[in-house]
Amino acid sequence: MDTTLGPVEIAGFAETHGEQQARYPAPNLSWQPVHTVYVPADRLTPATPADWGRAAADLLARHLPTPESFAALFGHDGLPRVTAKLATEPIEDLRVDFEDGYGVRPDEDADTVRAAEAIAAMHAAGALPRRWGLRVKSFADGDPARSTRTLDGFLTTVIRHVGHLPAGFTVTFPKVLMSAYLGQFATFLDELEQGLGLPYQSLGFEMQVEAPQTLLFLGEATALSGGRLRAAHFGVFDYTAACGLSPHEQRLDHPACDHARHLMQTTLLPEGVELSDGSLAASPASDDGDDVRDLWLRHSRLVRHSLTHGFYQGWDMHPSHLVSRYATSYAFHLRHYEEYRSRVRAWRERRQEGGVMDEPATVKTMTAALVRADHCLGGLGVE
Structure with a gap:
């Protein structure tokens, strides 16, 4: 073919293309849990995953005992699959909560050790979920020493009992209201990694997006974290409160939440950061069948909303949520x-x-x- 210019070398192309490949990697198709289960640190025991599975299975057996009743509520015949999941792997991602679900207590050190020992016992029994970790207190609370001490003590105790850091660990860093917190937390993780003798970058974290101002620096988050940012989780209730919404409008499917999630998708997802939606802060009003089924329907609608918007993970806060989480996720992916x-x-x-x-x-x-x-x-x- 005849050309006018002949071979052309684009100045700076190699550097730009290399930056593109580093910043925007190919989509990550590795396994991602469908949920994260938050358990206050003082309530965690080695039997927590099994206990949640049994509680969810009991609700299912009592209130949707047949394939027909299950299909009438969820629209598909997934009862055997959900029942098997609750029996074999009820929790895919477990987070020991030292923040909002735990509060401020004088005995956090003792609870940290007990929670770490429970994690070590789960690992010894082969019952540790595939993804696990803890949520520390926010730097925004004004006491980073509390957050870092808990994380240090937790990991030190787990490694002392197990002999190594079990696979699947992550730490949740909540209420990131200032961009500088990301770099400060990443620097601490680097120091802790060295102190524990762990390989470089083995300690990653997930940030929580819980305020409008956090959206303003999402595009810098990966760089500010020094590559340690692995996921971003949306905090529905803090975010909607920060937006000034009325209490009855603090819901996962509010348009304000859709806006925030879409910004997370356009800034973080291209950089290979996993995304997770938030939760339904409700449990069945009673043990009555109608109340339990109403809760399942409400939760199922919200899970479907997340899935439709490209958020394939969310938070579960009560054993009943496991039923509607798995039932709705299976239906969505099978459809x-x-x-x-x-x-x-x-x-x-x-x-x-x-x-x-x-x-x-x-x-x-x-x-x-x-x-x-x-x-x-x-x-x-x-x-």
């Missing part, structure tokens, strides 16, 4: 599974499927959806 698999196969074979002309970007999205479904549903297999 288009076979369709997506057929369309991806057709695209690879360079043929149309059902008259649909898929773009490469859509095929990538469907492939990612199939991988997420396979992770969530436990081995459907993607061809």
Whole structure:
């Protein structure tokens, strides 16, 4: 082919392209939990995951005892799958809470040691969830020494009992109201890592987005954290309160929350940071069947809202939430599974499927959806 200029070298291209690849990595398709369960530190025991599973299974057996009753509430026949999940892995991600769910107490040191020993006991019994960790107090509270002391004592005790840091650890850093807190916390993690003899960057953390001002520096968060920022979790109630919303409007599906989550998607997701939605701060009003089923429906609607908006993880605060979390997540990921698999196969074979002309970007999205479904549903297999 004849050209006018011939070979052209674009000045600065190599550096720019390298920066692009470093800052915006290929989408991460590794396993991500569907939820995080928060348990106040003083209530944690080695049996907590099993206890939550049994409590959820008991509610399910009493209030949705048949496939027909389950399908009538959730719209699909997933009772056997949910029952099996509650029996084998009721909690995928466990967070020991030393912040809002725990409060300010004079015996935090003692609770830190007890919680760490419970984690070590779970590990010894093969019952430690695949993802686990703790939520420390916020630097915004004005006492970073309390946060860092608890994290240091917790990890020191776990490693002393186990002999190493079990896989899946993360720490939740709440109420990041100033961008400088990210770098300050990352610096402490670097020092703690060295003190514990851990490999560099083995201690990552997830920040909580709980105030409008936090949105203003999300684009800097990964850099400010020195690469230690692994996830961002949305805090519904602090955020809506900070926005001045009335108490009855403090809900996960409020448009103000959608705005915040979409900003998290556009700033953090391209940089490979996992995203998680918040919670429903409610439990069944009573043990009456109608109250329990009403709670499940309410929670299911919110989980579906998160999933529809591309947030595939959320917080669960009560054993009853496990039922509606898994039931709704399974239904969401199964709904288009076979369709997506057929369309991806057709695209690879360079043929149309059902008259649909898929773009490469859509095929990538469907492939990612199939991988997420396979992770969530436990081995459907993607061809």
